[in-house]
Amino acid sequence: MHMTRLRHYSSSAVAGVFASLAGVSGKYISEPSIPTPICVASLILCNLAMWLNFTGSLQGLRTVEATACTTTVNFLLSGVAGWVLFGEVLSLHWFVGIACIIIGVILLSSDETKHEKSE
Numbered sequence: 546m547h548m549t550r551l552r553h554y555s556s557s558a559v560a561g562v563f564a565s566l567a568g569v570s571g572k573y574i575s576e577p578s579i580p581t582p583i584c585v586a587s588l589i590l591c592n593l594a595m596w597l598n599f600t601g602s603l604q605g606l607r608t609v610e611a612t613a614c615t616t617t618v619n620f621l622l623s624g625v626a627g628w629v630l631f632g633e634v635l636s637l638h639w640f641v642g643i644a645c646i647i648i649g650v651i652l653l654s655s656d657e658t659k660h661e662k663s664e
Contacts, residue, residue: 553605554614556598561618563595568623569630613650620646 570587573579595615602611621643627633 549605553602553611557602557606557611557614558618560595560598560602560611561615562622563591563598564615564619565622565626567591567595568619569626572631607653610650610653613646613653617643617646617650 567588570584570591574581574584574588576584599611599615602615606614624633624635624639624643628635
């Protein structure tokens with residue numbers, strides 16, 4: 546994988562991190578111990594950072610690759626954050642689902658690699 550593609554995948558992954566943080570910020574809005582304006586500001590800033598990184602990743606990745614990578618990181622971190630911060634249960638269905646998403650990202654990436662080698 547070229548360094549440029551790696552950089553774009555990194556931007557896509559960072560977008561997933563910010564998307565997950567936006568979800569956590571949104572969940573904390575109803576928490577009385579944290580002022581709502583701070584949660585709303587965090588939600589807005591995380592979404593802005595997510596979109597900036599996601600659109601940056603689209604400069605070097607196919608749309609489906611960038612979306613799949615961002616979604617994978619978002620779902621994975623959101624699940625872990627829900628478990629760690631909010632005591633949510635991660636069921637077998639969740640693990641099967643995230644495994645399917647990760648396998649899909651790997652398949653998409655390997656398809657692109659084969660396409661690049663044939664050119």
